[in-house]
Amino acid sequence: MSRLAATFEALSKTGRKALVPFITAGDPRPDFTLPMMHAMVDAGVDVIELGVPFSDPMADGPVIQRASERALEHKMSLRRVLAIATEFRKTNQHTPVVLMGYVNPIEAMGYEDFANAAQRADIDGVLTVDLPPEEAEQCVALLKARDIDPIFLLAPNSTDERIKKMDVAGSGYLYYVSLKGVTGAGHLNVVDVEAKLKQIKANTRLPVAIGFGVKDAQTAKTVADLGDGVVVGSALIGKIEANLDDLERAKTEIIELLTSMRQAMDSE
């Protein structure tokens, strides 16, 4: 069983939900990422989504765009993200790491070389925003052959047919993007998310993590109750951006936010 499947299964046995932070690797500096990952694990997160910066992040709002730009200024790259993940794994064998990004850096490396490198780095999942199942056949086969879970996105306008497609192509979990829009935008509508999750659950047995619009402990708790996990990204990166001159403080504020989310999600 993959590390992701095991994680979600263990959580579901205790009735808890996954807390999944997203940070862009190398933001604001390459040396910030590894200690941040360990600190987030200590704060009780279950899965880490590590953003691979890309020059043209079309599905991201301004907060994550700027995170990518900061990381790229320091020459962060897919290879270096894999190196960070390798370092992380030396002292943490239990927390799944999911790479999240765009397909072009993977194309540049070559699908097979990438799949091999991801396996060597002991990556657990790969979420490629602009690689829908229709275009993902080759990549999915290479990843699955190496026990790496391809993670797919679902959107408010995904049909039954498409959810079933993701259920077949994907593994590990599905990531429900709760808003039409880019990352960091707007506020999610609980009634809409609840209705959509019913539709999704009717078409897949995979766990569903919900992201986009999760800003604080309260929304984390509300969203956690609707699915199997909560993804929080822009709210964390906002803490980095607000404290670029004091990164210890950025780290402290991120940990405080994640801790409050964990507590809220675990409360009755």
Place this chain on the structure above:
Amino acid sequence: MTEKYNMPDERGHFGPYGGMFVAETLMLPIQELNAAYQQYLDDPDFIAELDADLKHYVGRPSPLYHAERWSRELGGAQIYLKREDLNHTGAHKINNTIGQALLAKRMGKTRIIAETGAGQHGVATATVAARLGLECVVYMGAVDVARQSLNVYRMKLLGATVVAVESGSKTLKDALNEALRDWVTNVDNTFYIIGTVAGPHPYPAMVRDFQAIIGREAKQQCQDQVGRLPDALVACVGGGSNAIGLFYPFIDDRSVKMIGVEAAGDGVETGRHSAPLCAGRPGVLHGNRTYLMEDDDGEIIETHSISAGLDYPGVGPEHAWLKDTGRAEYVNITDTEALEGFHALTRMEGIIPALESSHAMAYTMKLAPTMSKDEIIIVCLSGRGDKDMQTMAQREGIEL
């Protein structure tokens, strides 16, 4: 190639190129768009409305003009200019925006968005939006806003909101990113009019089909004036919409050479250029796989060209396919050479070309003398140079 050319496949692939590389939220809208497009492609009412608009509003057919003096001066092939510069709004862009706007209207969309580089596509979009009474937002890189201020003013006069994009390199690619973000957010009421043969399927095929009127007319006009097919076609290639519009109806006519001219900027060897087909490699950007300008890590690199309309790190996927199959040839022209082409046409024929089109003119100056006097080149004069007066004056140190 003995079989009739029939690209793309139903999922928008031109061999390994093209496709639908988009985030999940956009899958449904592009599938809806494709369905609508397939429906109206053969709908007699739609075709009739489009044809009437192209005739009475755009002013088609555009002339095929024999540049006799210039041909004589160059001493080789006879040069014929396809005068897209004479279209309403001054470029070929309106052929496509008219088509897509009529589609938007039939799909019940009330809001139009577009990206623009030089501003020609933005103006052409704002124009049709004004005429149809649709809300219009145009995304334009902040760098382009500064160097094409005349077109920004035109778009505003036409009632469009122009958003200066400050992210990334602040040029066309970033405008496209921002327009995609807008579309993801407002998919329910918004139609995204992409201006070139890039983007996810069906855009490359749809924009080509709307622009193919350039080649269909040229083929007929050449037949009428000379009684035969041309020997070569020349067109500039940024995203490649005017080029594919001219080339497409000739693809099965194997005797006709097709040459796309990319922008070499300071020179391909300097790295400061916009010539992905000549000096890039395949990758995925803006919803399709094509040749890109990127670094070893797959990050898109900044492009350079004197012409804002060619300043794009990708190119339409069909051009990538035509290159790989050898059906079309792609060459490049530097800023300096393009300026020579600009001045030559202006002084020889009394026609001031756009800086984009000047690249095609400059290559024609190299090609024509190598051909015989009874051979024929059709060059796409994709736009007029009025918008470039500021850039030209600045370049030549003249205060307007």
